[in-house]
Amino acid sequence: KPKSVQLYNQIGNFWRIKGDAQKSIECFRRALAVSPHNAEVLLNLARVLFNLQYLDDAIYLTRRSLEVQPPDKNAWQQYFTLGEIFKAYGHYQEASLHLRHALELKPEFEPALAALKDMESIPDTTIHIYTLLIIICLVLGVLLVILSSVDGNLEAEYSEVKTQRHFNRAMAMRSLKMGISPRALRTKLV
Structure with missing residues (x-):
């Protein structure tokens, strides 16, 4: 059994890409048991939970990932993920805010541009x-x-x-x- 956070994280991403959410969650949880403040692992687990529609848990983990993100690393992924989650909730103003922040940090990120364009076509209900x-x-x-x-x-x-x-x-x-x-x-x- 591996003890490395990076190895658990990579295996968790492998299972996430393969579509086995349970195995990926287990790998990310083991990585967090070794290093509970790893921003990358927290974000990866948040993305799996977001795909499973556990939106509240995904928001919590993404915000936690943002809090523990080292200052020398760019946090555009966290802001993009928060934007996606709030868009799924239907909170378009908050989603737009986070997506714009992600674009400030990574200006040519196509998925964020597409999500913003998609939300502009949605009327303010x-x-x-x-x-x-x-x-x-x-x-x-x-x-x-x-x-x-x-x-x-x-x-x-x-x-x-x-x-x-x-x-x-x-x-x-x-x-x-x-x-x-x-x-x-x-x-x-x-």
Whole structure:
């Protein structure tokens, strides 16, 4: 069994490329057991977890890798990885920030340029969702006002129609038998 961090890291990358995430995770964990503050191993493990959609763990490990990164080494990979993870989360502003930082450190890095270009084509859905909610609330409010006024008008018309259509057969028959004019009866009632 190898004790070298670099050897565990290389074997872990081999398994990652081959598609065996479990074996690569095991190799990276062994490397971290030997050297828990190795930025490269932390980043490689974060990338495997990102591919498995363990986004929170991937963010933690990538940030940890960034913290322990030696000052003489360029951290563009960490920023690029954070950008990818936040893009997967749908946090496009934060993803854009990290991808731009990666490009500052490595200006011609094509995957970062492509990811930024891809995000520029995505509309800012938060604005659209809020706008849509405001429009829906306004439409519902207008409909409520219209329905309440129509309902009030219908009740008024119904009550008028009800009084106009009220017919008392017994009273009509009595007035006919007694020879009383229906108009005279109406004027007495009002």
